[in-house]
Amino acid sequence: LKSANIQYGLTYLISNLSFRHTTSFEITTNNHDSYFIYMIKVLQKGEVSFSEEDSKNRTIIDQKGMVIMVPGKIRHTIKINKGTQLKIVMLECNKEWISNGLSDETAKNFNSLPEGVSPLHQIQRVPFLPEIYQVFKKIDNRFSNVTLYSHLILHSYIYLTIDIVLEIFANKEMRTFPLKKISTSELESLNKIASILSSDMGNGFPSIRSLAKLALMSESKLKSNFKEVYGMSIYQYFQKNRMRLAKELLFTGKYKVSDIAYKIGYSSLSNFTLAFQKEFELSPKEVKGKLIN
Secondary structure: OEEEEEEOOEEEEEEEEEOOOOEEEEEOOOOOOEEEEEEEEEOOOOOEEEEEOOOOOOEEEOOOOEEEEEEOOOOEEEEEOOOOEEEEEEEEEEHHHHHHHOOHHHHHHHHOOOOOOOOOOOOEEEEOOHHHHHHHHHHHHHHHOOOOOHHHHHHHHHHHHHHHHHHHHHOHHHOOOOOOOOOHHHHHHHHHHHHHHOOOOOOOOOOHHHHHHHHOOOHHHHHHHHHHHHOOOHHHHHHHHHHHHHHHHHHHOOOOHHHHHHHOOOOOHHHHHHHHHHHHOOOHHHHHHHHHO
């Protein structure tokens, strides 16, 4: 188990757990301006359930994983059945940190949500989408491998995780959960495409034709299904993840800006800088300067 208060308003806990007995945790806080984000993945046969106070409805979490965001004012319970093994990342942040700690675009989208759908006012749930799973794996790897600089990199992944999760919640109305028009096999194919788009960036954007062949769909069906699931076009998804990776590499402090541009497939540093600034409203050098300061 590892936990830390990274900065005022942001705390995390990471753990791999095994339960010999059925166990329930009731969570509450006196700080109504705080918010909990749970990323839970069951490793083997077992079951985790989530419920809020005075509600008979339970959310079952299985090996596919789930992200749940809970306003601090809502008392809630997490129940883990006997024999369950799981990985959990729990983040607690306050409203002030959400306003100041997120990228400008995400904070703007998130704070503009109406009260009826905002995670600031009610519980939100989403399954483990590929972009969540990838950063979850990175946190787990950094949690398992302790090096001199591992805690700094771990903290950068924590920041990235919150930004990704809240961006998903901010744009949740663009997605439909569950997806009734898309079969399980088609959804698996889309997840495969999303994984390719967010992992192999050095060679640039792959052709839609090649992606359609991998997904076993027509080009038009791939494009429409992908947008329904991820709330953006295939290229937008590729570009957004490319910029996230650039930001992540900046956070490590190991690379020059020009090296990062090359690693994510840019031959022109100026084009990379423009794309980065469009995504985060800061240049790569400004972000790097903030980290140093």
